[in-house]
Amino acid sequence: MELEKTNAQMRKGVLELCILSIISSEESYASNILSSLKEAELLVVEGTLYPLLTRLKNDGLLNYRWEESTSGPPRKYYSLTDTGKQVLEKLTSNWKQLSDSVNSLINFKSEKKGKKLKI
Amino acid sequence: MFHVDDDAYEKLKSYLRTLNRHFKNTKGGDEIIADIESRIVELFQQKINNEKKVITLEDVNEVIATMGKPTDFEEDVEEEYFGDPDIRQIGRKRLFRDIDNRIIGGVCSGLGAYFKLDPVWFRVAFIIATLSGLSILVYLVLWVIIPPARTVSEKLEMNGDPVTISNIEKIIKDEMNDLRDKIDDLASQAKRKWRKK
Numbered sequence: 001m002e003l004e005k006t007n008a009q010m011r012k013g014v015l016e017l018c019i020l021s022i023i024s025s026e027e028s029y030a031s032n033i034l035s036s037l038k039e040a041e042l043l044v045v046e047g048t049l050y051p052l053l054t055r056l057k058n059d060g061l062l063n064y065r066w067e068e069s070t071s072g073p074p075r076k077y078y079s080l081t082d083t084g085k086q087v088l089e090k091l092t093s094n095w096k097q098l099s100d101s102v103n104s105l106i107n108f109k110s111e112k113k114g115k116k117l118k119i
Numbered sequence: 120m121f122h123v124d125d126d127a128y129e130k131l132k133s134y135l136r137t138l139n140r141h142f143k144n145t146k147g148g149d150e151i152i153a154d155i156e157s158r159i160v161e162l163f164q165q166k167i168n169n170e171k172k173v174i175t176l177e178d179v180n181e182v183i184a185t186m187g188k189p190t191d192f193e194e195d196v197e198e199e200y201f202g203d204p205d206i207r208q209i210g211r212k213r214l215f216r217d218i219d220n221r222i223i224g225g226v227c228s229g230l231g232a233y234f235k236l237d238p239v240w241f242r243v244a245f246i247i248a249t250l251s252g253l254s255i256l257v258y259l260v261l262w263v264i265i266p267p268a269r270t271v272s273e274k275l276e277m278n279g280d281p282v283t284i285s286n287i288e289k290i291i292k293d294e295m296n297d298l299r300d301k302i303d304d305l306a307s308q309a310k311r312k313w314r315k316k
Contacts, residue, residue, distance in 0.1 A: 030158055045187020050154045054147040072164045073157040 011042050017095055018042055019052060020080065020088040023062065029075040053078065061087055121167050127176040131159075134183050140296060141189035155186060212279035215268035224262040232277045 015037075022028060022036050030049060037043040056062045061084035064076040080088065123131065138155060142148030162182045163174055217228035220238065227245060231238030248254035268277045271287050280286050 030154065031161065045191045046158065046185050047155060047187040047189065048192035050151045050158075051142075051145065051192060053154070054151050058147055072161045075157075076154070 008044075011044075014095065015042060015048070015052060016056065017088070017091040019049070019056065020061065020084060020091065023078050024080050024085065024088055027077045027079045029067075029077050031075075033078075056084070060084075121163060121174060122172060123174040123179075124176060127174055127179040130176060130179045130183070134179075138189055140292070159186065213273075213276045214265055215273055215277040216262070216265050217277060218267045218269070219274075224258070225267060226258055226261045226265060229265060229268070229277065233279075235279075 018037060018040070019033060022033050026032075030053070033053075034043065034046055034049060037049070043049065053062065057064065057078075060081060062078050063081050064078045066074050067077050069075050135152075135156070138152050142151050145151065159182055162185065163178065166174065166178050212233065214233045215229050216225035217232050217238075218225040220228040222228075222242070227241035228238040230236075230241045245254050245258060248257075266273075268274045271290050272282045274290060275282050275286055
């Protein structure tokens with residue numbers, strides 16, 4: 001239970017960054033974004049995405065345009081605004097820094113363990 | 120457009136109603152709901168083909184599981200505990216009479232909440248035991264000694280839920296919603312009667 005909660009918090013922390021970076025690589029609509037996120041196992045239920053998209057849009061990070069679809073309801077295609085691009089850049093560099101620090105911390109510990117085992 | 124079974128339609132309607140309630144006070148809530156609705160339509164479309172033309176309850180359940188409950192897509196996970204230090208323990212459980220679901224005194228419904236069983240089993244047991252003559256007395260004694268769950272935090276403890284702000288909010292919201300549904304029902308009944316006249 002508790003472990004799942006921590007995992008969920010970790011995912012939530014990086015979700016915005018992931019959504020922005022998916023949209024930055026190509027203009028996408030919800031189903032595209034969902035399948036990428038699910039493939040990466042970053043999303044448990046699909047409903048999580050929609051409040052996030054709306055918030056990012058209201059914060060001025062995303063734009064969208066409607067496009068008719070042959071197979072279903074019209075789709076909202078999202079793209080990054082200039083602010084969105086700037087935020088993505090900042091978040092990406094922050095993430096790199098964070099993951100480097102965490103990795104070096106984890107590796108440092110396992111190295112120490114390895115040495116102890118050898119002795 | 121496609122056809123939806125009656126039970127499936129009811130299930131879907133109640134799911135959309137919970138979404139509405141959840142996002143009513145959120146900024147851009149209408150938009151979020153509209154987006155989710157069109158995703159649901161998309162998922163339905165994937166289930167329809169030449170042989171299968173009707174959306175069944177099973178389909179709706181599957182779609183709801185994919186989308187998740189509104190509480191599953193909450194953005195903040197943090198919860199703070201408050202109240203008396205001795206009822207702050209997580210999931211502390213106490214025996215109360217469940218006066219909201221009572222038939223006589225709420226003893227059986229309270230036992231049901233405590234043991235996480237359908238209260239009907241306790242009711243049946245008490246009725247069968249009446250034949251021996253003892254159970255009415257036992258029931259009366261329990262009625263007197265078990266306190267009723269009156270406050271929200273007592274109701275949470277009765278079910279073994281931790282007393283947190285969000286749990287209390289949930290109970291209050293549920294009660295408000297029940298009330299509103301009842302008023303809605305009454306209003307529509309009244310309307311129907313009015314029309315008949």
